[in-house]
Amino acid sequence: MIKQAIIPLAGLGTRLLPLTSVFAKELLPINGKPGIEYILDECIEAGIKEVIFIISKKKLMIKKYFYNDALYKNIIKRKKDPRIIKEYKKILKYKKMIKFVFQDKPLGTGDAVLKTKKFIKDKYFLMLLPDDLIIKKNCSKSMISIHKKFKSSVMASMKVNKNEVSRWGIYNVKKKIDKINFFIKSVVEKPTIKQAPSNNAVIGRYILPKTIFAKLINLKPSKGGEIHITDAIQSLINDNNKFVGHNFSGKYLDCGTMKGYINSTLEIVKI
Ligand code: UTP
Numbered sequence: 590m591i592k593q594a595i596i597p598l599a600g601l602g603t604r605l606l607p608l609t610s611v612f613a614k615e616l617l618p619i620n621g622k623p624g625i626e627y628i629l630d631e632c633i634e635a636g637i638k639e640v641i642f643i644i645s646k647k648k649l650m651i652k653k654y655f656y657n658d659a660l661y662k663n664i665i666k667r668k669k670d671p672r673i674i675k676e677y678k679k680i681l682k683y684k685k686m687i688k689f690v691f692q693d694k695p696l697g698t699g700d701a702v703l704k705t706k707k708f709i710k711d712k713y714f715l716m717l718l719p720d721d722l723i724i725k726k727n728c729s730k731s732m733i734s735i736h737k738k739f740k741s742s743v744m745a746s747m748k749v750n751k752n753e754v755s756r757w758g759i760y761n762v763k764k765k766i767d768k769i770n771f772f773i774k775s776v777v778e779k780p781t782i783k784q785a786p787s788n789n790a791v792i793g794r795y796i797l798p799k800t801i802f803a804k805l806i807n808l809k810p811s812k813g814g815e816i817h818i819t820d821a822i823q824s825l826i827n828d829n830n831k832f833v834g835h836n837f838s839g840k841y842l843d844c845g846t847m848k849g850y851i852n853s854t855l856e857i858v859k860i
Pocket of ligand 1: 597598599600601602603604605643692694695696697698700701718719720845
């Protein structure tokens with residue numbers, strides 16, 4: 590069973606500057622609710638019991654959001670507003686399941702994942718990238734079913750425009766399983782249009798094996814001088830570990846850019 594999830598939150602968020610010069614983008618409201626709460630709700634509904642947040646000192650605001658008990662208690666004592674009581678209860682529910690680890694320098698997603706090494710208990714864990722919202726269908730839940738069926742790692746994926754491949758991790762199919770699931774042959778981080786083996790992009794949901802930590806320890810920075818999780822995944826594939834690409838059926842919302850962030854609210858109000 591997959592009971593633990595990790596969420597890297599220690600990036601700089603440069604695409605959302607100037608907002609991110611003072612604010613954690615994961616707390617920005619999407620239809621009145623912080624983006625990170627959508628991610629936590631997806632985890633809870635998928636049966637996750639513990640979530641590890643990888644943050645940095647610059648992102649301490651995220652920890653504070655879940656640890657503001659004195660403020661809530663004070664206000665609730667003076668003003669018995671049922672809305673505030675309900676919100677506080679929700680925060681407490683999230684807080685109970687979150688652990689925080691720190692990545693001091695944003696050296697890349699691979700380095701961020703490595704920080705969770707000593708907390709991962711089971712053979713496999715879930716990773717969610719908080720910029721990637723998937724609505725209408727719980728992607729993590731579907732991926733956990735696929736993991737159970739194939740006893741493999743799983744990555745969420747979708748077809749992207751050929752001229753946009755350099756924004757994503759792109760994979761090549763080894764064997765088609767059915768219309769929406771594929772065994773992966775190789776994966777490359779942000780390739781040029783020429784280098785891209787296909788237009789199958791990896792989206793921010795991964796079921797990864799604990800053995801990935803041994804790969805991450807030895808990884809050197811690659812594209813853009815960062816340590817990429819994609820390189821560790823390729824190394825596992827080279828050792829014959831099975832990775833399934835799952836074309837999810839929910840709707841993808843890219844909250845990492847201003848255009849995508851604004852659009853996410855417009856899409857969510859429609860549901
Ligand atoms: P990205 O590189 O896509 O986003 O990282 P970013 O760094 O947040 O924002 P931009 O690109 O500068 O606009 C994907 C995810 O991995 C986390 C980020 O917080 C984001 O959730 N991350 C990235 C880390 O936790 N540590 C890192 O060193 C790099």
